[in-house]
Every structure is written in structure tokens, then in C-alpha cells.
Amino acid sequence: MDHIQEFLIKYCHDFLKQDSVKMLHVVTRHEAFSELKKVSLETICENPDLLFGSDKFFSLEEDVLTMILKCGNLNMDEGIIWDRLIKWGIAQHPKFKSDVTKFTNEDFETLKKTLHELLQFVRFHQIDKEQFITKVWPFRRLLPDNLIEDILRCHLVPSAAPLYIFLIRNWSTIYSIDSVLMNKEIAKLFIKWIDKKSGDNKKRSKNNRYEFNLLFQRSRDGLTSQAFHQKCDNKGATIIVGKVSNSNRLVGGYNPLDWNGNGQYKDTTDSFIFSLDNLNDPQQSSKIGRVNHNHSTNAIYCHNGYGPTFGGGHDLYAPNNNNYWQFNTNSYANINVSGSVSISDYEAFQIVKKN
Template sequence: MLELITSHNELYDLKKVSLETLNKNCKDILRKDPIKIFNFINNQEASKELKGIFLKTICKNPELLFNSNELPTLEKDALVMVLKCDNLNMKEMDIWKRLIQWGIAQHKTLRQDVTKFTHEDFKMLKKTLHELIQLVRFHQMKREEFMIEVWPFRHLLPDNLIEDILRYYLISGSVPHSNAFPIRLGNINIKFDIKIDSVIINKRIALLLTKWIDEKTIVNKQSKKVIYNFNLLFRSSIDGFSSQIFHQKCDNKKSTIVIAKISNSNMLIGGYNPLYWSGNGYKSTTNSFIFSFNDFNDPQSAKLGRVTNSEYAVYCHNNFGPSFGHDLCVPNNSNNWQYHKTSYPNIEVPNSFTISEYEVFQIVKR
């Protein structure tokens, strides 16, 4: 498919559909063979849009590329393309470790133990990594990390860069002169303070939900504090399962999260609606999603499904509770919910299940 859409300019409609498919499924596609794909788009005259889709996915999920056993076969130009990204969600120290791993793998004669390197070994590795080292943001590392992980390889760094880094670490208020890049996303220390009154989820899951809602962006500061309030609007153990009461309490509130616990299990299901619940019929949005947790004690068990058919993203009706398209249906005065995959990806829950409790929160970020 990639060969087809990069080599035939006349297939405009096919390209458009293919790019849309890639954009929705890029993470799953990259899981199969990330190194081969990145080498391919690096060697082809691929469109900026095509490269952008893959770069965006890798920047959000760098482990797909950097944890691959095939990383040593990633071409140098492709690695340069990734390391130039400001929004790469990876700590600089982890980038450095992978870079050293990649460089050593390019030379079969090099040993893993740097203490056994000869002058010629350093010279050979420095030549291989010279261009890539210029893209590492050493000033964004902690000084302890630098001394432990980078200093043993100091012979790879230009003298003026080492001097600049040491001055930055040792002199208060010093400004970097070499490799002075913007703060990379992975190096931003974001502190979250979440206030939530829930009988279903803890702050750990609440934080994951806010990350799904709020795409992280580059900021100019090295740290910031974001406060999220989960304002409880509705709880079935207090308010019952009446759809009318749900609408009375929630209709005039935007940005709501619905969270439900499936009876006799550790499973959770829910969704996010950025719109109001008032009205009668389907509502369109590209920002809604549904989700499930196979085990609420394990955030890694989460399945996220962002809306694919935006025209049927949310369903509002006084005789139904918080319903998401045709997919998640909440009948009036009933804790028996229905799930059918139509407007969202499959989140792997039964087609019919019983709810023991559900809550609705308005998410407010301050």
C-alpha cells in the first residue's frame, strides 16, 4: 500500500483514503515492522503528509521504534529525522542510551563495555555518531545522569560542547550556547493534581483519562502543574438508573466522562463526550471516545476507541442515558447495557452486560 500511494501521483482518491486509514491505524501498522516502514518512507519521495503521520505516531509512542530488536538496522537518515522532532515523548537520557546502542551495533568489532574501548574504538564510533550527537539535548539531562551515562563516552563529544555543558551545570543561570534546542516533550516535567470523588476509579486511571482527553503539547517551561477537577454530576447508587434524572443533572455540562463498572468483574467501560447531552438525536464530534479496562487495577489493560464515524458519535434522548452512537447504549431505568461496534473501534467488551455502578463527571482543567 505504501509503495502504491508514494509512486502513483494520479491515484488521488486512493491516496486520500489510504492516508485516512493510515492515520487511524498507524500505531497498529507500526507495531508489525517499524524499522522496515521507517527505512521505506525515508528512502521514498513520500509526501510530507505521509511522513507526518508516521512521525506523529512515533513521537507519541517512541517505544515502537526504539525498543525494537531491529533498531540497529534503522538507517541513519531515518534516525536523524526522528531525533529532530521537538515533540518526541522520550527522555534525553533514554535517547542517548539507544543512540549508543545503535552506534556500537554498526561495528562488529566494538565491545559493549566502554571501559575496554581503545583510542581507535572511540575514533570509529565518533565518526559514526557525529551528526546524531549534534541532535542530542544534553542540557536537558539531569547532571547525575550526564556523569553516569554520558561522561564515560565523553571522547565522542566535541570539546566545546563538553565545556558548554559543564558550565551550564556548574554556573547558576548559565545559558546553553551549543545544542540549544527547545525543550523536548519527553523532558517536560508535568505535575498533575487530580481531584476526584469516585467509588469506581482511582487517580491513576483518572490521569490516564485526562491524557486521552488532552493532547500534550510543547511548552516553554521545563515543568508545569496542571489541576484537573472531576466534578461528580451523577452516581447511579445515589441517583438510580433513570435517564430523566441523568439528563436533569448532566444536560448543561460539557466535557463529561462516563465510567461504569460491569457486575461480577473487574471490568470498566465508559466514554468521553465533549458536547452537551441535551437534545434529541445524534450529535457529531471528532473528539469523543469510548474505552474499557479489562482490570481496573491495571491501567495497561485499557482499550481506547476514538470515534471513526463522527456523524454518529453521541446519541441524546430523554429516554436513554449517556449513549455513544450505536455502540454504547444505555436504556432508561435499566442497568443492562448494550454494546455494538459501529462508530468506534472494538474495545472488547460483551454485547450485553449488567452494570453495578456508573458515574458521570465533568472534567475541568485549571
Template sequence: MKIIMSQYFRTAFSNELTKKKDGKYIFNFPNISPKFFKIILRFIYCGKIDLEKLQGQDVLKLLTRADELKIQRLVICIQEYLIKHQHEFLQQNPTEILETIYLHETFTDLWNYCLEEICTKPDLLFKSDKFINLKAPLLELLLKRDDLSLDEIIIWNSLIKWCFSQHPTIQQDVNKWNKEEIVIMERTIHRFIPLIRFYHIPSADFVTKVYPFKEILPKDLINNILVFHMAPDEKLNVDVQSPRKPKCVYDSVIISDKHFAIFSSWIENKNESYYNVNNIPYKFNLLYRASRDGNTIATFHAKCDNKGATIVIVKITNSEQIVGGYNPLYWDSSNGWKPTSDSFIFSFANKDNLQSAKLGYSNYGDPYSVFGGNVNYGPLFGGGHDLGFSNNRWYRSCSSSYPDVGIPLNNFQTDDYEVFQVVKK
């Protein structure tokens, strides 16, 4: 009997939860509409299911009914369909969908998919007007994620917005809170405090956007963060959480999407209002990775010549430092120099600390901004060999065509380097 494939029905028969009339078993399913039950029965008896005529909301309801009946094969099929064919629906109301999935332990595929989507594209949820309706356990799960692709100050601002929404009668002006309001807000935010990586919030943002809420934050936390920013050489007896490490959309093993947002801003010579990971106006296509393609000059030119603008990223061995440069023109093995005022070189003393970046544009009118390359040279920036690759090593001779941005002098060991083609979207 095919209906026995469901754990629900096996239990119903064994526990005599059914009624028998005229030799037939009678089940009562008040939560399942005839339309859904017809689909479920067809799957049970024929192993077939057609979901294309259903709206996304109905497919999700059908999934919950299949789980109620414990038909695991159907649960797996419907999850797969939603992920492959209903991704727009899943993005439209992430709050409601997350809460539905959260209540069903068997929806693991859909749960993992939705969490990864939100962590990669957090605006789907955090900029939604329904964000404030998110249940506390779900918000807590999201804030625990290492791969949540949001600046920490935006996470903090979103948390404060959520806390206010839980108590709409509490006034927005922190300085006017009475003791009762302070206690209420402190209790509301308490469970989330360990999940905010305060030490990775820039000092200016901490002073203007976090410090005003000092009454609802632990005093030792406030004091330690003040010391961290005002006396950076002072050793703190605290465990500083590592920064979040969101999944990189741009296929880099060296940097994160946040670096690409910064590169985009530098390419357009922005001094303020930098791009963020959600509004990057360029595509960065991986052309070459030394560890993957072979660390040779010939391979670099075979992969990167005549591909237009590129950015080179180099990871230095035994440190967190990365260096590199942007060529707005092209590599071509022409054995000639190319003048441009739009190229730049850069360094991050610590790739996980975006504030450690140093940037230097080519000197205006300098004819030696970028070397096209030849059999002896890979990427080469500047007439003084401000940054270059030759004889299977990276090096810097002197600062000539670019300012000194902290690239090590002479030869230095590297773990890997990548070259990305830069294309305007």
C-alpha cells in the same frame, strides 16, 4: 482513454516506450504482479478499489506500485486506507515501513502519520529489536523532532546502542577502546551530537551515562555541561536548546505528558521508580479550562463537582511557574472541609525543568485538607488557604495544612488553569 490518467502512461506513450503489436500497445511491468495490476486497472477504469482482503504488507506493496505508475489518486486512496484500517500493521515493523515510505516523496500523508505515531509512542520503534537497523538519515530526522516523547537520557542511551550496533566488533567497555575504535565511534556519532539536548539530561545521568563517552564528544561541550551542572549561576556563552515539547495526549495547554507521569507517581506516593509517559496508569480527563469555559467559580463547580478525584494545574503570568493541587476525594459545593492524607499541592518553578518540582502532602490527620467549595470559592487546599481561588483570583494566605512548596504569597496573576478528572485505567 482512461489509462491516460497516469503520468507514467502519458510519458510512456509520448516517449514511445511501448511496443505496438496487432494494433495493441504492450507494456512490460516486471515489478507488478498480475494480482496487483488487476486491482490497479479496476481503479483506473472504474474508480473503485477493495483492499480489505489484502494483508497490510500487500497493501504497502500495492502503494509502491501505484507510485511507480504515478497514479496519484490511487496513492492517496491507499494511504488513507492504511492510516484508517491498518494502524496495527504500521506499528508492527516501524523500521521497515519508515524506510519504505522515506523512499517515496508522494507518501506525505503516511509519512506524517507514522512520524507522529512514533513521536507520541516512541517505544514502538526505540524498544524494537529492529531499531538498530534504522538507517542513519531516518534516525537523524527523528532526533531533530521537537515532539519526540522520550526523556533525553533515553534518547542518548538509544543512540549509543545504535552506534555500537553499526560496529559490532567494538567492545562495550569504553575504557578499553584503542585509538582506532575511538575514531570510528566518533565519526559514527558526530552527525547526531547537535541533535541531543544534553543540557536537559539530569546531572546524575550525565555523569554515569554520558561522561564515560567523553572521548567521542567535543571537549567544549563536556566542559560547558560540567559548568552548567556544577556552577549553575555561572553564565555560559552557549545557546542552550529548549527541551523537547511532545504533543500532549491529555489535552493540556499548560503542561506535557511528562508532568502527568510525575503526577501519577505522586498520587501513588512513589519516592523512586517514577512512571514515564508510556506506562501512566491513570486517565486524565479534562473537565475544565478557565480560558475555554469561563473563569468563574460557578462554571468550575458546574464542570467539576462530584466527578471524583481531580488535579488542578495553574499557570502563573509572566513566568514559567506552574502550581496546583490534587484532590483525591471530590468537589461538591458543600461548604465543608474534607480530611485526607492523600492530597497534595505542588509547584514547578519552571514547567520545562522537571527537576524544579516541589511537592507537599497534606499533614497527617489534618481536617482541613480540601474544601468542598461554595459560591465564594473554587478549588481550595488547606485550612490556611495554602492554595485557593476566590474573587476571580488565585492566592495563598499561608502554609498550614501543607508544607511550603514555593507558591507565591497573597494574590498572583495567572494565564489559565485546568482541572483534570483522575481515573485509574
């Protein structure tokens, strides 16, 4: 049995990717798999989409779902946890209508009983106000009135402390982020790219934590390249995030070095550029272009008269005092963005890794 468990532990991520629900049901029902159970939970907490994004998620047994929600390091936005939990509860009752506005009093009471034990593990005060209104408010009848009032009070009065204390979910990869363009799900995707992690990469970095320090915001600091360099030079690794005008598309790039220098190319194989179209599902809508190794000497271009610029050619170039970024596939893999692209705003973050 030991050698079987060792084999399963070694390829735990692969087995969870194939059928996370079946594997969790097995390892939680047999004491002999205690070590595999521990590794499986750690893997799910680090990569929750393996379970919550599975088409078999709705068949997960309640006790297993409870065990996962109890984890303090589940690396998942609380609003998304709530959304998946509600959909899980509804899936247990196939006769429910898909439109919540058509729910009867009996439907709400049934759903409330189904989710009664699970709701206590949702950190409602960590759900932002937009998600609260769009995701939680339609199902407010599932929650006690005093809890709803307390959440509203905290959203309306930012300095107010919650009267109902819940455990704070410990984000395993992100300390904090101050951004008008991206959310934590996007930041977590960036971290995977920075760590060069993928579903097939067994390198674990669960003890690594990151700070995203906002250095520059075009709408706040202006269009000039001088303003960019004044804020971002001598700051080490940075990630640039720009929003394409009149769309939900984000584009940008990661510089693992710095922006110091005037008319100087810098050599690295760790930089990348990217585009993504769906802010709520960045993993599925993203395109990353890593620097080609034979072009690594031209990976980053630093110039006082230029904003952030990647690659020889250039693959991504932010001109001085101009809303239009230029894209030209040369030193990086293609991200399906080319020519002149209007950018409504962009931000630059210093990336600080904490071990």
C-alpha cells in the same frame, strides 16, 4: 494509490507497532507516501517507544534516525535519547566490546565518526546531572572538550546560562514537574492513563499539555491528614505518588475530582490506583487498577481524619499520622499490592490540563 495511503494512515499506529523500522524506511523512500510519512513521524514523536523500544531499532538507517532526532516535539527524555543513540552507534560495529571501559582509542574514534552527524541533534543541556555522569561521561571522548566544560559549568552553577545554544526539545505532554519520587517518563505514563490511552486506542491528544503542580510532600509537610487536606482541598484533579520503603516501587492513585468533604464518598469512573517497580521502564513494570463501574459511587473517599483514600473498603487508605498505607482490593482492579505497606515519602500533584 490514494486509497492505499488512506488505509495505511488509518491504521498507522498498528503498522508501526508491528514493524516501525520497515514502515519508516518505506514511507521515507517514496514521495507518494508524503502524507503517510507525516502521520508516521507524528505518531513516533508522540509514542517514541514504538521505534526506540523496538528490537529492530538498531537496523534503522542513519538518515531516517536523523530526521526523527530533528523533530522538536519528540516526546522522550533527552538522557534516554542519548542512551539509545549510543547503543545504535555501537550496534553498527558488532566487534565492539559491550563494556565501554574496554574500548580502545580506535574504538572511540570509529564510534565518533559513526555518530558525528547525529550528535548535533542531542540537547545535552536538557540531560540531568545524574544521567550526564552515568550515561554521557563514559563517552565524553565523543564530544568537544568545550561542550563538556560548558555542561559541567551549568550543572555546578545552576544559574549559569549555556554558552552553546541548542534547540530545546518541546515536550508535547508535560510543561513541568517538581518531584523527588518520579521522572518525566513516569509522568507521561500517568498522562496516558488519565487520557485513557493505550496502544490500541486511536484517540489522539497531541495538543494537550499538562502541568504537575506539587501541592503536598510528606517529608516537607508532615504526616497528618490535616496537612494533606490543607494543601490539597479545593485544588481539583490530583495524582498521589508514594514510595514503598526500601524498594523502587511506587504506588498511588488518581482522583479526577477533589478532596473536599468529610465522611463523603464521590462518584467517578475516571479514577485509578497503580503500582510500578522500575522507574527507568515504567511502561513495562506498571499495574493500573481502574475503578469498577459498578463501584464508581465509592471511587473516592474524602475524610478530614484520613489522608488520600480510594474505594470502599478501602482499596488504598493513608491513615492519619502513619507511615503505613492499607491496601484491600474491593472497588478497583487488583494492582498486586495488599495489606499494610510502609511508605517512606509521598507527593500529591495538582493536574492541570492545557489545550
